Amino acid sequence: MYMKVKRLIDIILSLIGLIVLSPIFLILIIAIKLDSKGPVLFKQKRVGIRKSHFDILKFRTMSIDTPKDTPTHLLDNPEQYITKMGGFLRRTSLDELPQIWNIFIGQMSIIGPRPSLWNQYDLIAERDKYGANDIPPGLTGWAQINGRDELPIKVKAKLDGEYVEKVSFWMDVRCFIGTIVSVVKSDGIIEGGPRMNSKNKGKVPKRKIFNRN
Structure with a gap:
């Protein structure tokens, strides 16, 4: 029942957002x-x-010669592909705004598991x-406010499963508020993944490189 209400909320809020x-x-x-x-x-x-x-929509943040269908953290020296405007859009998460259209037409929801690459x-x-593939993917979700890019795949999927199990209006409100806090604080954004060497092996570097889904 809530999923029908959730869809109605998505339509109303995405239209207002547009x-x-x-x-x-x-x-x-x-x-x-x-x-x-x-x-x-x-x-x-x-x-x-x-x-x-x-097809998910984002504002373009990389040059047109960037290899396609490759997660950014798997690119060789990903920083070389990021445009100046793109860096700003990624840091502020404004590159995600066009997904409001994906939400409006029913391909996504405001809250749900972030859609994986094919x-x-x-x-x-x-x-x-x-069962996390059986609900609409979201602009943000439970995993995003509990680690974002820092999470290993198994942990991310488990958190997505927790969302599926507990999905409700109040769970969505919690995710929405948590996302605003995470974006303001830039929590958990590791753009490109950790650079490993003998001194920092297993540690996440402080500097940001690009690894956005």
Whole structure:
């Protein structure tokens, strides 16, 4: 029953978001076009409800010669592909705003497991264990406020499973508020993954490199 209410909430809030945030959309579109060549939006195949595929929308943050369908942390020297505007968009999570459209048309929800790349087979398989592939993916979720990019795949999938088990209006409110706090504090953003050497092996470096899903 709540899932039907949840969908109605998604439609109402995403429509309001598209209208209210339209001036910000316009400013960002102009800034992206002035900063680098290429389209304003970046489309990428992601896994939706019941493992269907859809194109997630983001503001483009990388140059047009970036290898496609490759998680950023697996790229060689990912910083070379990030545009100046792209760095700002990623730090502030403003690159995610176009996903409001994905939410409005029903491909995503405001709260839910973050949609995996179509070729992240290990994460998809882990989520299958918890039924996390059977609900709409979200703009943010329980895993995102409990570690974001710091989480190993098995832990992330388990947290997604906890969300599925406890999904409710108040759980969604908790995730929403927690996301705002995480974004403001930039908690758990490791953009590119840790650089390992003999001194920092197993540790997460303080400097940020790019590893955003």
